[in-house]
Amino acid sequence: MTEKTFVEEIExxxxxxxxxxxxxxxxxxxxxxYPTTVCSAETFQALENFEARKDDLVLVSYPKCGINWLIQIVNDLIVTTLQTKNENAELPFIECGDPEKFQRMKQFPSPRIVATHLNYNHLPKSIIKNKVKMLVLFRNPKDTAASFFHFHNNAPSVPSYNSWEEFFSEFMNGNVAWGSYFDHAVAWNKHIDEENVLLLTYEDLKEDLLAGVKQIAEFFGFAPTAEQSQSIVDRASFQMVRERSKETHGAAGPLLFRKGVVGDWKNLFSETQNQKMDVKFKECLAGTKLEAKLKYDVYCKA
Structure with missing residues (x-):
């Protein structure tokens, strides 16, 4: 994607x-x-007729779960292994932008990166019908909530919440941009075993990025050499991504790539909030494959 135009769209x-x-x-x-600044009812209506290609690379996550990081990794895989520059000058999120963007996307060469924060139930029908490969990234809900709050309160132009308490209550009720984390998790968990779906976690990528890059490459049918995989990993380290973030994402860069750590929620959550989220998580996901993948007891217990 042309970085300049992408930056202009974000700004x-x-x-x-x-x-x-x-x-x-x-x-x-x-x-x-949804946020009025990047989404509109007209774009959602146009999205219903979006024509997915079988070789689209669909990347999915709830907000603040690391999808911008994922986009960079997959883009790097395309550039490194196919020797092509991905010149798609659109916001990569299909639900963001003007309704005409889908016409423009028809001109994009394959493989196209199609990113989204949408719940499975709100995806365009053609993605499901064509069994397009979907890479879904999840992050533990406590860090997701903390990161979401900091994004609102650190981005100078984005409206702030009066307090963490206020944000926490809206997050738990799903009254935030892109809706409820838990609804998103429940919907995606139902499709975790489909062969065109690969579900990874932010925590696993942080733990072993090389293994993650190899999994992503294999899933999408790329065959990078060991050397190429290592250089993708080096460029995708949080430090590198943050350093380049002003270049790649303009003023929003340092806000999108803030800390990139696991466990930052401990600086915000009260004991009561901890218990509330533990209960909610169990209600929604106890005994599911997604619960096992998220290793909730490892990452979300104080």
Whole structure:
């Protein structure tokens, strides 16, 4: 994707947030909240007719779970193994942008990176029908909530919450951009075993990025050499990504790639909030494959 245009798109969205309050930032479409700065009902209607290609590379995550990191890794895989520059000058999230973007996307060469924060149930029908490969990234809910809160309160133009308590309550009720983390998790968990779905966790990528890059490459049918895989890993280290973030994501870069650590939630959560989320997580995901993958007891117990 042309970095300049991509940066311009991000900066346009941040510009649009200026002076808005939280109520004006979010609008409801089919029962889920989305940010008015990058999404619109018209784009969602146009998205229903989006024509997915069988060789699209669909990347999915709930907000603040590491998808921008994933986009860079997959983009690097394309550039490294296919020797082509990915010149797609659009916001990679299909639900973001103007309704005409899908016409423009028809001109993009394959393989296209198609990123989304959408719940499985809200995906365009053609992705499901064509059994397009989907790489789904999850992050433990406590770090996700903490990261989401910091994004709101650190991005100068994005409306802030009065307090962590206020944000936590909205997050638990799903009244945040892209809706409920838990609804998202429950919906994706139902499709975890489908052969065109690979579910990875942010924590596993942090733990062993080389193993993650190899899994991603194999899933999407890339065959990087050992040397290429290692150089992709070196470029995708959080330090490197953060250093280049102003170049790749403009003013939003350092906000999108803030700390990249596991366990930062411990600086925010109260004992009561911990218990609330533990209960909610169990209600939604106890005994599921996703629960096992997220290693909740390892990453979310104080």
């Amino acid at each position: 346009k969205a941040l510009e649009k947030s200026k002076g808005l309050n939280l109520k004006e930032l979010l609008f409801c479409y089919q029962g889920t909240f």
